[in-house]
Amino acid sequence: MYLTRCEINPVARGARKLLGSPQAMHAAVLAGFHAGSGDVGRVLWRVDQDRKHTWLYLVSAAEPDLTHLIDQAGWPATQTWDTRDYGRTLARLEAGQRWAFRLRANPTSNVRDGSGGRGKRVAHVTVAQQMDWFVRRAPSFGIDVGKDEEPTVVLAGRGVDEFRRRSDSSARGGASGRTPSWGQVTVAWAQFDGTLTVVDPDALRAVLTGGVGSAKAYGCGLLTLARSVTP
Structure with a gap:
């Protein structure tokens, strides 16, 4: 299992579309899993927002590639996403x-x-x-x-x-x-x-x-x- 965190740029045009529609965000999340990545299974996601940051969290069986989401709704020039092995937390x-x-x-x-x-x-x-x-x-x-x-x-x-x-x-x-x-x-x-x-x-x-x-x-x-x- 993997836990992923990705910061969203809320002023980006693409981000406004995704943040305004859970249907659109769901499609963007699933687009991060390629057909060759094995059994994707259930992908859980959540958006957390405060005054300074907007974070997208994912929990998934397969490791995501969120390049498209960074290009559309993030900071392509300076930031990417962080994926960690969730199994370590679960095991302890x-x-x-x-x-x-x-x-x-x-x-x-x-x-x-x-x-x-x-x-x-x-x-x-x-x-x-x-x-x-x-x-x-x-x-x-x-x-x-x-x-x-x-x-x-x-x-x-x-x-x-x-x-x-x-x-x-x-x-x-x-x-x-x-x-x-x-x-x-x-x-x-x-x-x-x-x-x-x-x-x-x-x-x-x-x-x-x-x-x-x-x-x-x-x-x-x-x-x-x-x-x-x-x-």
């Missing part, structure tokens, strides 16, 4: 360790409709709903983030991304002369920052490499560990 996870973490997720639940199926996916949009979603699921991630009354996590950001996506069927139908159709996509996201204690290292490894929740193609689901925290 042990129960009892404390880490700072960040997760951008799409908190949702399936509501049963009585038909016996999976039900309808409903987004959690309030602060209380989103925090409850994370705290209740934390044990299944192999981590402890405190009790409901005193969690060691804060809701550091939240918002809604709305963009248009071309349907797969219309993309295939374009070759037969059909008029392409586009659908509106809405993703309610929440950013969780805090500290965690490792309870089940294997479960946490699965989350770090496989992601959390839905909308993974649109920049949600990537949990990263920032630095060790002394107990």
Whole structure:
């Protein structure tokens, strides 16, 4: 596994397009993996922004080549990207360790409709709903983030991304002369920052490499560990 960090130049014309559409950023991320690079598998990505920097983070089974992204949305003359062997971090996870973490997720639940199926996916949009979603699921991630009354996590950001996506069927139908159709996509996201204690290292490894929740193609689901925290 690989962990990659790439700085985006937010004033670049190409960057504005990518940052304004998770669909476009998803396509740019996948373009960094060539057909000959083996089984690409699930690629997790997330954009972090503050006053000084805009970072794109990737976790992937194959090593990416982000030359195209640097040319389009970075600083081609001065900066490139940084890819590290993620396996070293994963291998040294042990129960009892404390880490700072960040997760951008799409908190949702399936509501049963009585038909016996999976039900309808409903987004959690309030602060209380989103925090409850994370705290209740934390044990299944192999981590402890405190009790409901005193969690060691804060809701550091939240918002809604709305963009248009071309349907797969219309993309295939374009070759037969059909008029392409586009659908509106809405993703309610929440950013969780805090500290965690490792309870089940294997479960946490699965989350770090496989992601959390839905909308993974649109920049949600990537949990990263920032630095060790002394107990």
